[in-house]
Each structure stands twice: as structure tokens, then as C-alpha cells.
Amino acid sequence: MKKNILIIPGDGIGQEVTTWGKKVLEAIADKYNHDFIFDEAIMGHTAIEAKGNPLPDETLEKAKASDAILFGAIGHAKYDNDPTAKVRPEQGLLKIRKELGLYANLRPILLFDELLDASSLKPEVLRGTDILFFRELTGDVYFGEKKRSEDNNFASDLMNYHRYEVERIARKAFDAARTRRKKLCSVDKANVLETSRLWREVVQEIAKEYPDVETEHMFIDNAAMQLIKNPQKFDVVLTANLFGDILTDEASQIAGSMGMLASASIGDSTGFFEPIHGSAHDIAGHNKANPLASILSAALLLDIAFGLQEEAKAVTNAVAEALKDGWRTGDIANASTPADKILGTKEMGEKVLA
Amino acid sequence: MKKNILIIPGDGIGQEVTTWGKKVLEAIADKYNHDFIFDEAIMGHTAIEAKGNPLPDETLEKAKASDAILFGAIGHAKYDNDPTAKVRPEQGLLKIRKELGLYANLRPILLFDELLDASSLKPEVLRGTDILFFRELTGDVYFGEKKRSEDNNFASDLMNYHRYEVERIARKAFDAARTRRKKLCSVDKANVLETSRLWREVVQEIAKEYPDVETEHMFIDNAAMQLIKNPQKFDVVLTANLFGDILTDEASQIAGSMGMLASASIGDSTGFFEPIHGSAHDIAGHNKANPLASILSAALLLDIAFGLQEEAKAVTNAVAEALKDGWRTGDIANASTPADKILGTKEMGEKVLA
Numbered sequence A, B: 001m002k003k004n005i006l007i008i009p010g011d012g013i014g015q016e017v018t019t020w021g022k023k024v025l026e027a028i029a030d031k032y033n034h035d036f037i038f039d040e041a042i043m044g045h046t047a048i049e050a051k052g053n054p055l056p057d058e059t060l061e062k063a064k065a066s067d068a069i070l071f072g073a074i075g076h077a078k079y080d081n082d083p084t085a086k087v088r089p090e091q092g093l094l095k096i097r098k099e100l101g102l103y104a105n106l107r108p109i110l111l112f113d114e115l116l117d118a119s120s121l122k123p124e125v126l127r128g129t130d131i132l133f134f135r136e137l138t139g140d141v142y143f144g145e146k147k148r149s150e151d152n153n154f155a156s157d158l159m160n161y162h163r164y165e166v167e168r169i170a171r172k173a174f175d176a177a178r179t180r181r182k183k184l185c186s187v188d189k190a191n192v193l194e195t196s197r198l199w200r201e202v203v204q205e206i207a208k209e210y211p212d213v214e215t216e217h218m219f220i221d222n223a224a225m226q227l228i229k230n231p232q233k234f235d236v237v238l239t240a241n242l243f244g245d246i247l248t249d250e251a252s253q254i255a256g257s258m259g260m261l262a263s264a265s266i267g268d269s270t271g272f273f274e275p276i277h278g279s280a281h282d283i284a285g286h287n288k289a290n291p292l293a294s295i296l297s298a299a300l301l302l303d304i305a306f307g308l309q310e311e312a313k314a315v316t317n318a319v320a321e322a323l324k325d326g327w328r329t330g331d332i333a334n335a336s337t338p339a340d341k342i343l344g345t346k347e348m349g350e351k352v353l354a
């Protein structure tokens, strides 16, 4: 198979971790005789520094021309602490999601048995958990009109949804539920928000097309609680953009660490694969970041963008092997991990490659 | 001390649990020689059934005339599953919050050592946790303009904040931090939302008036994760209305159960005290609900509305005693709780009274 893959390392630890996602893709190409052609592009803080633009035209063109994109992370504390900054790294990420029509963000909460102890949750609460989030990614309060009054005393963001936006993500989520345990939980705040009422109405309608899927509606506040109280009872979870952002970060504690979670953004064209973690500038460049989320993003890329299930499985197995052999990065180590089993980014990457 | 207390049981288990909150207030009046005069009023589903209005004028008048309000719970599944319902129980709660100017919702995450094992989180993660949430309660996307297009294909809610709304809740939170561990964490999504950028700007300004308080800003997604990863590191947490709704329900798992958490809503006039749990119609009327959140709400009422610290402490101690003696309601029991230690609402209420 011949494919063009664009690597966008982005900011902070994005640089280090995508190195290993890419190396794993190269190893797969080698072993399974594929022809993966790599290109690289800039985005975020890195691109603001270089070009004054968080998403340069050249990056967007390359993205559109590629068959799949492996992305690292975005953001920098410099902008976070300056609420008046006009240009921000995150604008690059939001714009590329919109431009590529990446309306469905899949976030599988994959629990490796070896990491049951790395979580702040009790192992008996976690055991057997297997959740797949479908987060809507190009609508909601993220993209609605933003206003600031002249006198700086008032600000607003428009939360909004169109019916077709809810329909298309709901269908994707129901389709996935069908191939899994046939349970779907749709999250909203329909007791307060009009957008949530539209959301629930549409999901109820689509649910009729999937009578074999057991559908549940849950308020976001309750979901934030149930997710850590009874994670095992969730299968597919369907959410709007903002609620999905919050719940999936929370759910990362189920997998032991944000450093373990990969995501796939799909929609109208090129798929976009990235860890759910941020740029973590505090540890960037120190060979401390966990490369597994990027490596697992590469596995999602193989599976979802190229339909290479066997190759994807090989990557996930290699990660499981490394964990089974006791290797850990700092974020997934615990008090009983022997010091000589704690690895840096590079060394963990090499274990998986091996 | 002579005071007028209005009891609003509301819906579902609200009826049962406020009975015990009230009984505890009566016992305190008796013991400490206060003159508490009780009145009762309806709200929510109960009021819709009786008067077609979730907040009848009479209830609002009684509320304004009282010195403090003890509220139960609100909501009914009937409306939840009908996204097109025009009248909803929750409108009553939102309206009374707005009418009474209850802009600050205090939610203490009080951890009883006896309940360390009731949580899905590991005891070593929980131990020593003591968080006080300040949730803004009369602004945000809860009260912004709601729209639905004629053709039903589009819906929106305006998320918005005025500077003064952020200022007044921030001051209350900083004041409280000063009397505690002097740490404040303000939660927002300033990398995406304009309202969050205004929020952060204002909190940064107010923080200058409190140089002795260590201030931190955290994105909501990260906060949802950190809260269960490292709950001990939080002291005062300051949030907008929607983010606070989500985080405090999540944080209820720290205290073992939603059935343990009380809240105080304060502002311009009469204080309003309520459990953070909902109406739980599935168990309503079965003598199963945990009355402790309502009893602890009564303690908050004594403390915050009437300045009766000693009396409040007596109530909290009585709850701690009952737990120390091994008594549990179903929601805070675990596999190792002996069956004869598991009580109903009434029996648990009686243990605390004793």
C-alpha cells in the first residue's frame, strides 16, 4: 500500500512523541511491505514563532493533500496567561479541524491490564472497562460567534448546533455501538440548554434506526460522576464538543494517564490522529514524555485511515508487550515500580519498536 | 435567636430528605434555645402539578420573607425525556436563584474518614482532601438567550459573563481562601472561550488584592482530570456556572456519594441551602435516600445564614458519630458493610438525631 502521511509535531512534547509515532509507522511499512511517504509541517506556537500564523497555508495545503495526518500537541503557557493575546496556538488546531471537516473525534479508553494500578481509581472499579467516545468536533461553543464589548466589561460565546451536525456524529456513534456491546449513552444538559434539547431530540430520532442498540441519555453533571463511579457500564459515549473535551480528559484517569490515550478525528476527508494530551512544556525536551499515546495514535491511523487492522493490532500488541515486561514512563509508574523499569521517551519508544 | 426558615421539599427524594434536615434544625432549636419558625412551600414538578408553574408567586414571596431556605431536590424524568416540554421543574430552581440573587454557590467537599472506602477512588488518593467550590450561579450559558429556529433545525444558547459577575464571586472565593490553606484554583477554558478570557482577566486582577493567596488557573478539561488524580492539592476552586455544575458532581465521588454533599447558595439576600443530589425518582418513597446531605445542608444553614458555628459543628459531629458507629445508607455502604448496619432514610435520620 502506498500512502502519504503528514507529520505535524506541533508544540512542546509534541515534537518528541511524534518522533516515535513516526518510527513505529516506518517499522510497520518495513515489516508489511507498505510504502509510506512522510512529509512534515508546522502548527501552533511553533508556527506563530516561524510565520506569525498558527496554521500557515502551506500546512493546510499539505494536510489536504495527504492520506492521513499524525499530530503531536498544541499550546504554550505564554498565551494561556495572557487573556488578551490575539493570536493563539489553539486557533491552528481548531481551524484545521474545521477546514478538514473533522467532525467526529473518536477517543477509545483502552485499558491495559498492566496499568490497573497506575490509576487513582480502584482496580475493581476499572477492570474490564472499554469505552469509545464520539465527541463532536466542529460545532458547539467552540465555533460560535465570540464577542467582547468595547469597554471590556462583557464577553460572550454562542453555543449552537444544527440538526445535521448532530445527525452525522450520532450515526457514526450508533454504527460503532453496533460493532461493540450495543450500548450508547448520549450526554447533554437538556434540562437547561436549548442546544442540548435539540441534541436529545435528534439522538432520539436516530436511535429509532438502531433498535438493536440500547440508548441512554445522561446529563453531563451526572455523566462526570458515573464515569468514575461505574466506568464499566459505559460502551459508546456520544457527546457535544465541550462536554466531550471535559469527559475524555477525566476518563484518561481510567487508562492510568493522559499519556496513554490516542484519538482519531475523521469526517469529510483526511483523517487526523493525535494523543489527547497537551504540549506539557514543563517536561518538553527532557526525554520524559510518554510516547505511547502517539504510538497508539499511529495504530488508530493504520486501522481507521488505511484499514490495516493487522498492522494496527501489531502496534497495540507491541505496546502491551512493553507494559507486560514491566517498562513504564514516569506518568504510569507507581510507588512499587522498580526505578530501573522507569524509562524516558526514547527508551520506551525503543522497547515498543523492539 | 428567632428566625424564619422556609422548607421547600421539591420533587422526588427531596420530600424525604428535607424531613430530616428540618428535624435536625428543630432539635438544635430545642437544645440551644432558639426560636425557629418553619413554613413550607412547593417548587418544581410538584408545583407544576399543583399550580402549572414550577415557581408559584406564593413560594417566591415566602422565600423572600424568610431568613433562610432549606431546599430538597428538583426534577422528573417525564420532562427529561421530552425535549419539547415547555414548562420544566428546573425553571423553578433557576428562577429562584436569579430572583434571590444567589450568585455564589458554595459546595464543600467534606470527606469523613469513615467513608474513605466508599469511594471509587483509592483511599491514599483521597486522604486529607478538603475542597471548597465556589460556583457562580446566576450567569453563564444557564441564563443567556436561548433560540430555536422555526424549522427546528438550529438551536443556540448564549454563554456570557459581565465583569461584575466575575468580580463578586471571585472576591467571595478569595476571602474564603484566606481563612483556609490560602490556595485558589480558578477554572476556565481561556484557550477557546471569550467568556473564559474575561473570567481569567478579572480573576488575575482580583488576585492582586490577595497577594497572600496562591492563585492558579486551570483549563476545565485538565481540572476534570486533576480533581480525581490529585484531589488533595486543591483548596478553594472557583468556577463559572456550567463548569462548576460538572466538577462538583464529579467531586461527589471524593466524598463517597452525592448523598453526602451539601451546598449553600448566597448572594444579595436570603440564603438557600440544598443537597447537590437530584430528585432520584427511582428510589423516592422507598425510604432509601441518604438524608445526610440534607442534614449537612441544615448545618451549613446554621453556620452561614445564622452565624451559629457551635450549633453547626454539633450537627456535623452527630453525622460523624453515626458514621463512626458504622451506620450507612445504601449509597455509602460497600461490600464489607454488615447488612444490619445498612439503614433507611428514617433510621439514619434517627441515628443522627440521637
Ligand SMILES: CC(C)[C@H](C(=O)O)[C@@H](O)C(=O)O
Binding pocket: A074, A075, A090, A093, A245, A276, B191, B192, B221
Ligand atoms: C487544545 C484545545 C483547543 C483542545 C480542545 O479543547 O479541543 C484540546 O483540549 C483537545 O481536547 O483536543
Ligand SMILES: CC(C)[C@H](C(=O)O)[C@@H](O)C(=O)O
Binding pocket: A191, A192, A221, B074, B075, B090, B093, B245, B276
Ligand atoms: C437541576 C439543575 C438545573 C441544577 C444545575 O445544573 O444547576 C443541578 O444540577 C445543580 O447542580 O444544582
